[in-house]
Amino acid sequence: MSRTQGGRRRAAGGHRGAGGRAAARRAGRRRQRAARPEQLRRLLPQALVVAALAGGTSAFVAQDKAVRLSVDGRPRTLHTYAEDVEELLADEGVEIDAHDLVAPEPGQDLVSGDRIAVRYGRPVTLTLDGERRRVWTTAGTVDGALRQLGVRAEGAYLSASRSAAISRRGLDLDVRTERTVTFMADGREHTVRTNAATVADALAETAITLRGQDTTSVALESFPRDGQTVSVMRISGREEVRDRDIPFPTVRRADPTVLQGAELVAVAGEPGLERTTYLVRTVNGVRQRPRKLKTRVVREPVARVVRVGTKPRLPQSVAGAEGLNWQAMARCESGGRADAVDGTGRYGGLYQLDQGTWHDLGGQGSPQNAPADEQTYRAKKLYVQRGASPWPQCGQRLNQ
Template sequence: MSRTQGGRRVAGSHRGTGGRADARRAARRRQRAARPEQLRRLLPQALVVAALAGGTSAFVAEDKAVRLSVDGSARTLHTYAGDVAELLADEGVDVGAHDLIAPAPEADLVSGDRIAVRYGRPVTLTVDGERRRVWTTAHTVDGALRQLGVRAEGAHLSVSRSAAISRRGLDLDVRTERTVTFMADGREHTLRTNAATVAAALAEAGIALREQDTTSVPQESFPRDGQTISVLRITGREEVRDRALPFPTFRRADPTVLQGAELVAAVGEPGLERTTYLVRTVNGVRQRPRKLKTRVVRRPVARVVRVGTKPRPPLPVAGAEGLDWQAMARCESGGRPNAVDDSGRHGGLYQLDQGTWQDLGGHGRPQDAPASEQTYRAKKLYVQRGAGPWPHCGHRLSG
């Protein structure tokens, strides 16, 4: 049960609750039910006693006339209750933790007292976007706002100030008046507003957004008191940039081209890559471009080079031409370019040793070189030393 002391609400039960208090109240109710008949029978005796005693009787002194107001509905009644809580129980007035009772439930009753009960009403209150559940004993929205200490001057209310609040309560949305400043086009625009969104406040300030313009905070957000919001004037355009793509080069062996020669079969062409950027300016300041898309406009064409692998014919060696080199090769190696003697020291068509071969400008081993190169080196040796290097087959040169 709710109680108030000194103008404030308190929670708890009447001090007379419990078995003895309940029994006492029940006895009082039975007593009141039997009172009319008792009064009729005892009245003559009471008058005699009163005359003898020179005063009023004790049971008449217990009857009190009080004024009871329940949620604004008032009536005067007579009661034998000893305190406020007993009176409310006798009258069937149920009170809860959020209800207001004045005077306090434990206050003793005397004739002429005024007792007020005001029921609490739940209010789902949203003030500037912050939602909470509160209780009020006011009957109207205006009274609830005053009781709850909500500043409502210039505020937007979701329901009328004069709207009644039933015991079921209501939802109340309050948007107080706030000071908001917009920075737009180099100027300050300050206004008092109870707008629900930045966009609505912007419209109240008479500031229009064009195409890509926006604000420094989301336009659907709630404008706070003292907030400064910048208007961003934005222009944007697309910018295209091309980049050459290098072409690859492929080198391919070609047995139809002499060794040491290279022929370009395809010259090669660079490709083209095109990238589109979004270039924006915010309040006249150019921003870093943002890449939108990239595509290959033209693919590169490879450069192809033919590399000759065909052996070159042996160069003529003055003083060694016109001799029968084939006959001497058949004699030395059986005409086999890769022939090697039993010692492993001499090889090739003309059975040259490694040192001689290298002195003649050859690389590697003679038996690994082409037949034409072996003949060319042998001719150079002949010019230097005659047929001496081939004591057994040298005479075959002259037929």
């Protein structure tokens, strides 16, 4: 058997060799073929008379051949003057192409009694175990096509019945052969023979049930392969909340009212709170690494504020005012309280100085707001200037 080359055409429409006299004769016969029937009707009686007179069979009549032609399984017997199969097919209007089968070959010479078979090719879009391809077959049924293509179909799923005919327009055919798939679940093996289209369908043929978040080691919609082992993963999950302190920052601010080297905490500071939610999963009893879901700030931190002194320190002693009992006089004037203010609001501090006197001594603001050592320093300067007269009631305590 052989297939003709090129696209669909009449079988006698091309040359089989490089030319030559035989081909020329054949072409001449093809040109004369249309006129033969009428000529034969006129000449046959005369030829028979001549043959009878000559005592033999005419060579012209001897060219007639009785052959049996089967096209796609439909046989018929006919008489022909064609010299070869190709001419016969052309005479009968049988068109063939590269996917068709002709036996004997189109170039084979004809003799009376020959049997010629033509099988048309049919396109089949075959999806075999999930892999799609286009093939050609000369079989007229699904069963014949499977045998011709060498597809093992015992126990297979077929989208069309085996006896279904395949027209010359072709057919879409889905074939899923029987495969062995093993599922590992809960420490046990479950093996099935299946022609399922998906892992999920194969799993449904077992006694295994997926619950909640359970899944498989391969996608449930994937195609199950022969000999494949699929693990069933039992999954449980819960959310877990974790809190974390957000450290507070420290802000340092220069303060000219505080002596150099001194630091005062104005605001203590408070840490913030950050809350993170995690998903914690357990797969087949094994805890997995938590996966962060979300994070939010529950409470913003409050900054710690520190006042850093920039005020220059004053001398500790004043000439002419040392050796006196300043503590005794302070107890007498203010009860020893640096922030004391008299009932009139005019005098303040350890030594009950008025605002004007304080400023004359170089002080800033009010005396009762100044540190105790500065108040003592200013009071010593006043004593050098005026003696104990500014303190008529308590000045005598300086000498105790």
